[in-house]
Amino acid sequence: MKGEAKSQGIGASVLRREDDRLLRGRGQFVGDIKLAGLKDVAFVRSPLAHAKVHAVHVPEAERGRRIFAAADLDGVKPIVAITALAGFKVSEQPVLAVDKVRQVGELLAMCVADTRAQAEDLAAMVELDLEELPAVHDMVQALEPGAPLLHEHWGDNVFLESAMDVNIEAAFDAPVKITRTIRTARQSMAPMEGRGTVAVWDHRMEQLVLYTGSQMPHIVRNGIAECLGLQQRQVRVISPDVGGGFGYKGILLPEDVCLGWLAMRCGHPVRWLEDRREALTASANCREHYYNITAYADRDGRLRGIDCTAIVDSGAYSSYPFSACLEAAQVVSILPGPYDFPSYRCKTWSAATNKCPILPYRGVARTGVCYTMELMIDAIAREVGMEPYEVRLKNLVQPEQMPFDNITRKHFDSGDYPEALRRAMAAIDLPAIRARQQRGEPDGRLIGVGHSIYCEQAAHGTSVYAGWGIPMVPGHEQATLRVTPDGGLEIRVGVHSHGQGMETTLAQVANEILGIPVDRIKVVHGDTEYTPYSTGSWGSRCAVMAGGAVATASREIAKLVKGIGSHLLQAGSDDVNLVDGKVVTATGSVSIEEIAHTWYRRPQDLPAGIDPRGLETTIGFKPVRDSGTFSYAAHAVVVAVDPEAGDIELLNYVIVEDGGKLINPMVVDGQVYGGLAQGIGTALYEEMNYDSSGQPLASTLADYMLPGPTEVPAPAIDHMETLSPYTEFGVKGIGEGGAIAPPAAIGNAVNDALRPLGAELYQSPMTPRRVLEAIRAARQRASAQTVAEGV
Amino acid sequence: MKPVNFDYARPADVGAVLALLDDQSRAVKLMAGSQSLGPMLNMRLVQPDLIVDLTGVAELRRVEETAGDLVLGACITHADIEDRRVPDVTRGALPTVASGIAYRAVRNRGTIGGSLTHADPSADWVSMMAAVGARVRLRGPSGERTLPIEQFIVGALEVDLAANEVLVSVVIPKLSSRARWGYYKLCRKPGEFAHAIGAFVTDPERGLCRVVIGATETRPYIVTDARHLLGDVAAGGPAHKVDPATVDAFMAEQGMHDPVDRQIHVTAFRRAIEQAR
């Protein structure tokens, strides 16, 4: 018999419990929180990218009453986000700028009034005396000798240099050598809900209560306490419903600190809600990479070596807990991707520029790395006259090599990469597309097919981050589980669910072990007061880490339940089993409801020696090996490129992904869809440009283009389930993967389409203009060659 | 951002609008559908003391037909035209173009008067109304004047409209059964402003042979006698007779220096002609 409870466990596509409130518009976001006496804050932000601050003139009547500048913020420490990596240069970010501003949008003063409009009226009264300095508007320019300096005492604009060299000389004699320059644009993560904070001082609890949309409430609590000089017991961070995190909400905001300070002294709640203009102009914060890369290969497509230098535009400061070098340092270690080759050299710079701090956006560094590496693989294929998938199959790590330590000593736990690629190629039907290309299109468009493959290290733990020495090294992930007096279950976790569906999937994990129906399980998250400490939701870690913690704690609860149950059944505790929410022996059974009732309501029925922990436990989890799970996927796409208009249409999209054991396949598909949409944004639409004075050139969504429903095709998704040997149930982290591969797959498809014209494109987003420029450049090369040959 | 504090009036007739506009003591701004003004208010790019909402003025919602023209009140919306709640005298040209403006929510509110007055070079009406040879009627304290679109729109976001004038209606010539038209815009996705527009209208019976190249840096290029650009198409011939090099050279003359820009606009123009109806 298959009980109903059974069908809600691991592997069941249980509908998401949180969707009921979210889809009915009943979610509770920071902007929905109404507290009596609430006043609104608007900030005066720097209009310049780089300037000396001579003065911030505040009308005398308002100074310290409704308008506050840096000098008013007594006792507030600047935000400092450090790492122990050798050579790292520390940036100090005052929450309100003091001597200098280093990006457009940097905070200069805080204004508070009954409404946001009135607060903006106050902001308009503040006069700034700024002396503009030459700006560092580009990461390549940042490293040039004589470039203006952001942090003068550094002597240059480099947060950190990272490098690795493994036998690169051995590759130099390879017959195929291909060099390319590759660039990805700066993006704004653009979650639907912007940032926002409500702060209030609670006199009864002696606490600053900070409602802020955050992926990591406990880390924000650390940071707030440190900046405001409070004890941890005096800070409570609540992260309610969050309308998209993606990394945008994975930091301590200077705004949080300002509002916390204000709430402590003003006697009423205060609120700041970021608007889209602030988000775009002050916080376009991700993805900007520059690569100069050479691939060495044999004529049969075998990769001999990769030699690369790269710059990541890190912006002006390192955000708390840490941001400045996450991408550039990781480029060194993850550029080889899922390939096995013998020689490697890579050097990267985290460049300081007059832009906002770069933050780790979904896919952190992997999206740029995948774009770069995969475009190079296709360039090799064109050069040696092979199909790109054949070159990949020659170089991918093979299943029999698992577990596999690659050239940068990344430890791949499991997987069959060639199989994923083969399935993707079968699904996209490569021969049919090649035939279609031969025939040509009636509308003159060019068809291209492209694919890409990547690996996503996820849920990497203490051993990986110890070396980084950042303020958020993850340790054991804890969960608190408590059976309620009516036999339901409360799960408390320190991670935050903001779209990942954890209110459902973590309940499924507990259901798998305890048999308690999912609708009787409550997952509590997003409140430092109620949940165990955690570094939060990042790095695709929650299913592995929080899921593992819930599994571990559930087993502990199962022991406790069986202890009481066996007494009630008058059996030995080894003679009972927990089945579908009941403790059973050969002859009888007792439900968890009855067991809970006995523990809480009828303790007189318990024997003297009963385990005094009752039905509650907090316990931590780490995988057997915490170097991370390696999920992966192959993406394949067919595009039509309009060579006259430069438009690109996605005709068909296929994803074959392997995330280990899937707790809820429907939720995983949702993660893949969302990631794909963002990946398409990176590939084709999203771009924040700056002029040479460091001014952002998009301030509304009319200028900053995001893909919409008509731009995102419904992909065909196929799952493989290669278990991780190190985690509970063999799950792997998959939260970011969907966003990693699309720019590479689409980029390869576009280059495949442009091949008859001799054009190649190595810059994202691939806009109509860039397509047309690439075609023009190819035509000019061709005619120059004709002329040369004619001479 | 939020707008500055302003007063709001919703008068019932044009006379009252003109009286409010005449108030020298405060900055007055007219509002129709607010689809362009709204964002500008929110960003405090305009900071009026008084907003005069035109949508309560019955005359501005009026539709009249004369022997040769259709006269649409300034507050007729894109959706009114798309849904053919107002007569179509352009052989489908205006309803077709209307249905491609922005999203339905914007079309429900956005007006022809607002769109033409805002004069964004990428806006659809700016190009199509110019192509069809429409005129605007402007009323001020000293009476009414009528201007063809090409004289009304003097630059990007710039029109020949005095601070005390209102655009009251748009006069659209009735096209004959021999008329042909084409309209093509290149834009990144539905609802986005175009990055190139090509439009043309020919009507031998009305002596119309007009071309507009829109979504330009400056005012769209409006050619009132476009026989040299349209080639045989002007006389009802096939589309492939249009010479891209002539069009390209024309745009270079108009000051479009970037070759990729010209290519994109030539493409839009050619497709407008290929899709001639």
Ligand SMILES: Cc1cc2nc3c(=O)[nH]c(=O)nc-3n(C[C@H](O)[C@H](O)[C@H](O)COP(=O)(O)OP(=O)(O)OC[C@H]3O[C@@H](n4cnc5c(N)ncnc54)[C@H](O)[C@@H]3O)c2cc1C
């Ligand atoms: C998301 C979005 C997408 C859009 N996409 C497109 C698009 O693809 N194509 C396109 O063409 N447009 C687009 N628009 C603009 C839209 O069509 C606007 O409706 C139009 O440009 C302005 O019309 P309105 O009635 O809203 O004018 P308002 O915004 O009310 O006014 C605009 C200006 O005109 C003045 N004004 C208005 N009426 C009169 C009058 N009768 N006399 C004198 N002055 C007047 C106002 O004072 C103001 O300066 C888009 C708008 C949005 C919000």
